[in-house]
Structures are given as C-alpha cells and as structure tokens.
Amino acid sequence: MDLQTGDALIIADVQNDFLPGGALGVPRGDEVVPALNRYAAAFDARGLPIFTSRDWHPPDHCSFRERGGIWPVHCVAGTKGAEFHPDFQPTPSATVISKATDPKKEAYSAFEGTDLDKYLREAGVRRLFIGGLATDYCVLNTVRDALARGYAVCLLEDGVRAVNLRPDDGRKAEDEMIRLGAVPIRLESLAL
Ligand SMILES: [Zn+2]
Numbered sequence: 255m256d257l258q259t260g261d262a263l264i265i266a267d268v269q270n271d272f273l274p275g276g277a278l279g280v281p282r283g284d285e286v287v288p289a290l291n292r293y294a295a296a297f298d299a300r301g302l303p304i305f306t307s308r309d310w311h312p313p314d315h316c317s318f319r320e321r322g323g324i325w326p327v328h329c330v331a332g333t334k335g336a337e338f339h340p341d342f343q344p345t346p347s348a349t350v351i352s353k354a355t356d357p358k359k360e361a362y363s364a365f366e367g368t369d370l371d372k373y374l375r376e377a378g379v380r381r382l383f384i385g386g387l388a389t390d391y392c393v394l395n396t397v398r399d400a401l402a403r404g405y406a407v408c409l410l411e412d413g414v415r416a417v418n419l420r421p422d423d424g425r426k427a428e429d430e431m432i433r434l435g436a437v438p439i440r441l442e443s444l445a446l
Contacts, residue, residue, distance in 0.1 A: 266386030385413030
C-alpha cells in the first residue's frame with residue numbers, strides 16, 4: 255500500500271495521563287509510541303498532513319467521577335498529565351486538535367466539537383490513517399465519525415491499545431471498526 259495525496263494521519267491522545275503511570279493509564283499504551291512516530295515520519299516525509307488529538311478538559315469536566323462521570327480526573331488542560339508523552343514526536347507541523355474542552359460535554363471523537371473535518375476538507379483529504387489511545391474510546395469514536403462522514407479509513411493495528419474496562423472491549427472495538435469499513439493495516443503494510 256502506497257501513501258498518496260489525499261491521505262492524512264490522525265493520532266489520538268498520546269498523553270501522559272493515558273500512559274502507564276498516568277491518571278487513566280492504558281495498559282501497555284507506551285508500546286505504540288515508536289510505531290506512531292514511524293507512521294508520522296512517513297507522512298511527514300511525503301508532505302502529508304498529520305493531526306494529533308488531545309483530551310483537554312477543564313478542571314470540572316463532566317466525565318470526572320466527582321462530577322458524576324465514570325473516569326478519574328485526567329488530562330486537565332495545561333497540566334503535566336495532559337501533555338503529549340515526551341517520546342511521542344510526530345513533527346512540529348502536526349496540527350493539534352483539542353477536544354472535550356466544554357465542562358458539560360464529553361467528546362471521545364476527534365471530530366466532536368472541533369474543526370478537524372473543516373481542516374481535512376480544506377486539505378482535500380479523502381483517506382485517514384487512525385491510531386492512538388484508546389482503541390475502545392477515542393479511536394473507535396473517531397473512526398466511526400470518519401466513516402460516517404465519507405472518509406476511507408485505515409486502522410493502525412500496531413498503533414492502538416485498549417482500556418479494556420471489560421476484557422474484550424478492545425477486540426470488540428476493532429471488530430466493529432472493520433465491520434463498518436475500516437481497513438486494518440500495520441507498518442509493514444506500507445511501502446515505506
Ligand atoms: Zn477525557
């Protein structure tokens with residue numbers, strides 16, 4: 255598979271709080287960082303656009319347990335936990351998409367309440383390569399939204415990890431994305 259004009263890379267939420275040791279650490283989440291860096295380098299070398307999403311919550315966000323949500327406090331805007339992992343180095347030209355910034359709204363998808371779709375259309379993007387954290391939340395919802403908006407989607411199988419609140423959540427999420435039309439790929443699938 256060759257990368258071509260019209261392709262873009264979207265990497266979800268590689269933030270300290272979602273990595274082992276963080277407030278909402280995804281088991282083995284750190285393992286995806288080297289692969290995601292290689293995907294990013296491939297897109298960058300071809301001048302293709304890269305988007306990195308981040309959870310960017312106010313301190314009183316509705317997803318936090320103390321506000322009636324299901325998660326511990328995580329990724330509060332401007333904190334260390336909300337920063338991208340230090341080893342995650344997509345490229346300085348990557349566009350950062352901040353989401354779930356409204357205290358009253360949860361947003362797992364990078365499309366939800368953001369300008370991502372507008373940026374993609376302006377850039378003439380038709381096919382999205384999507385990876386990051388976590389398979390069963392932000393990746394799943396971003397892929398669903400991308401397919402619903404008519405983009406072709408490749409799922410980076412070696413660039414995702416799941417929270418797995420229930421043990422099968424990650425596998426079920428991958429099955430659903432593929433059933434909806436996402437094409438699973440790995441680094442070795444690309445002609446790099
Ligand atoms: Zn969140």
